[in-house]
Amino acid sequence: MVIELKNDFLTVQFKEFGGALSSIKDKDGVEYLWQGNPEYWSSQAPVLFPICGSLRDDEAIYRPCTHPHFTGIIPRHGLVRKKNFTYEQISDNSLAFSIRATDETLANYPYDFELRIVYTLVDKTISVTYQVTNHEKAKAMPYFIGGHPGFNCPLLFDERYEDYYLEFEKEETCTVPETFPETGLLDVNKRTPFLEKQNILNLDYALFAKDAITLDKLASRSVS
Template sequence: MLELKNENLTVQFSELGGQITSIKDTDGVEYLWQGDPTYWSGQAPVLFPICGSLRNDWAIYEPAERPTFTGTIPRHGLVRKMLFKNVRRTENSLEFSISSNEETVKNYPFEFELSINYSLLGNTIRTEYRVKNLEGHRKLPYFIGGHPGFNCPLLDGENYEDYYLEFEKVESCTVPRSFPETGLLDLRDRRPFLENQKILDLSYQLFEHDAITFDQLVSRKVTLKSKNHQKTLSIAFDDFPHLVIWSTTNQSPFIALEPWSGLSTSLEESDIFNAKRNISYVAPKEVDRKHFDIIIE
């Protein structure tokens, strides 16, 4: 078992997917969703090199140095089921790593190294993604994101509707239309969602049209709170422009709070990967870093 522990939290990890598998406080309360397949078998997958979905799962690459290449990347990317190596461990941190291989280059034709550094400091778990471009001459295009699910409700005897999200700042925004059957978005077809408010009460009806994609938030922190007690869980995502929240509609006792660097393909977008909205690039032999924090109080 891979574990980090201090006076506030005990956090466990798996090399499968390089992900967190448990977050418990000193009262023994489990914050992380435990992957009940009745609702959702995932826990906290890492999304790379895409977040969300591509049209028909197609990624078309048009680097100048070689002919057009088309690959297939499933929803949320290639690494969720890959076995990472635990390459470094200290008293308060763990680092996992994987590299491109014969299988990944068939559909994502770039040489890369992806490292995930988890650190535990006080009541904060920091997840830092490090994407290294192993190519000698080409920029590496990518998206990356987290998909942690959290128990909601946290305590016995509570209901989902007892919980709410509190945004760091007062928000007024619209959200794009989503298509659950394909995972795509229409960024031109938007509906009002938050209007001069910091509080979003949770209900299963929120997710009747699939996940909610926030691409206009001013806040860089959101907190899950209960009306019944003082335990809270926050996500701080300064390095990520988007936040996606998701649950299923079948009374599922969890909510996913997901910082993404990019979004699913929008209907008006092409399938050319290099030209996608908000794509990140890493220069040859360089490393790009992005992090977010989970804060338990």
């Protein structure tokens, strides 16, 4: 089934697997979303819940007040990105996907959660809203949630990757933690200078010679 939102500017498609975006095309047919080439990265725009990133050996340790601690297995980027969501059409320009806790998730993440993702298309903008509900009666539910969209870069055949840049909302001076791609873990105490009084980061493949860069000390709350 093709799940789609469309207006005069964009045609946006989605899939129930992961409740995620699968295509963003403008009126000229230019594809903005990464199309999941497994040679590099097979995903497109996974939703990360209830963790973003990795745990050591994928183990979450829980220490309830009334019982001995126990462990659950939560793989990198969480439990829902490879699950089928329930689809709901809200209006001509808005739709939602939802997922509830199951026996499988409860065995590893012992919280009765409900996650609803609402996508709204307005002109040239796709708004994404995450609605997380804790159905537990007597305990708080720790979680992280995040989007992980991949974008095509360059977009056009006569462009180069190096023609692109990231522009931060504010001027930034920051360091970044050391990354360990084999485990997905970070050493937040071992840091390297990265940005120095700048709001522009020119893109270059050499930036990602050691996997992703984690910008955990930014003043900006948005980037273009």
